[in-house]
Amino acid sequence: MFIGEKMLFSEYKYFQHSFPEPQYLGAKHTLISWLNKHIPRDVKTALDAFGGSQSVAFFLKQRGFTTTTNDFLNFNHQIGMALIENKDQILTDEDIHLLLNIDANSDPDFQLMEDTYTDIFFERSESRFLDGFRKNIEHLKNPYKKALAFTIMSRSLTRKITMGHFAHTQALKYASCPERLKRNRSLARPIKDIFVELVPKYNQAVFDNQKENKSHNENILDLLPKMGPVDLAYFDPPYCDSHADYQSFYHLLETYVEYWKDKQFINTIKRYEPQKFSGFDKKRDVVASFEKLFESAQDIPYWLISYNNRSYPSVDDFQKLVAKYRDVEVEYKAYENGRGGKGSVAGSCEILLVCKKRLVVSIPFECERELAYA
């Protein structure tokens, strides 16, 4: 990963651990060097408030900062536990053996995948495998190992289906289509094989940056008022009104981690209902949520905010909103190579608002008098 000329040798210390390529709507792993240019020299502690795939939190950890990350969806928090908070726990051969040792008799407490998603996303044998694996995760005692197992399984599942999300139900059909298979052979591969292949990529991404890093699973509007001091906050909210419907796209991953017993599963995609409250994904809530977010972040000296020119409110209105709290500079980057399709960024423009505390110049009393008489 190229980060930029300005970094010191010591700042590269943790860069031999590479971030496993995510497939997550709005992930910023390709924009890291751009973000890095706007991180001031005196930062020591940082917050990734909307962590998602954790690509930015991972980079903040690599920079040696004490890193706090957060996402209101649990499957993303599991990535935060596995790769940000975790210092040294990896999945060993013994752990993998335990996870893959699937009970041939299905357990009535572990049939959610089979009952809900068979013939929608998976064949029955694969759904059963997922239920058995889910049960075995409970046998891993260490929370970081559990988190790694969830993380690697989530990634395996986004490989197994078309478009990398679960708002699309063609994966089973495409798995028998040679043309489609040429483009994505994972469609026809057993989930188990995909999982096993990914384990080393994730194990090598576990490292200790000698700091106490933390992953949270809360609505940021609840977390921020309770948080201790931090030097820099990175805000990468969902891009409201641009199909960034994380709970429809990734419902299955959240259901797998939470293993809901008290939800309904609705529509053709069988997404859970009721959904969790975000505050940033509906036009009716988003302005009030940003105001609340910025009020709570008043004590954080530096903010970096990712935005997109297709979001609501418009970039101009959003800039005005941020300017109530901070001095803002707006940076633009055009997306040229997006793949198109629902939720795609193709043809849109990625925006970064670089925000600093307003300079308050205090004029000594005598000077004030002199100025008044000048």
Ligand SMILES: C[S@@+](CC[C@H](N)C(=O)[O-])C[C@H]1O[C@@H](n2cnc3c(N)ncnc32)[C@H](O)[C@@H]1O
């Ligand atoms: C644009 S994505 C972040 C992408 C991330 N920077 C990355 O590189 O993968 C926005 C994330 O915000 C999360 N989110 C939405 N509303 C939230 C809220 N109120 N509090 C915390 N996280 C929220 C979503 O689950 C989603 O993962």
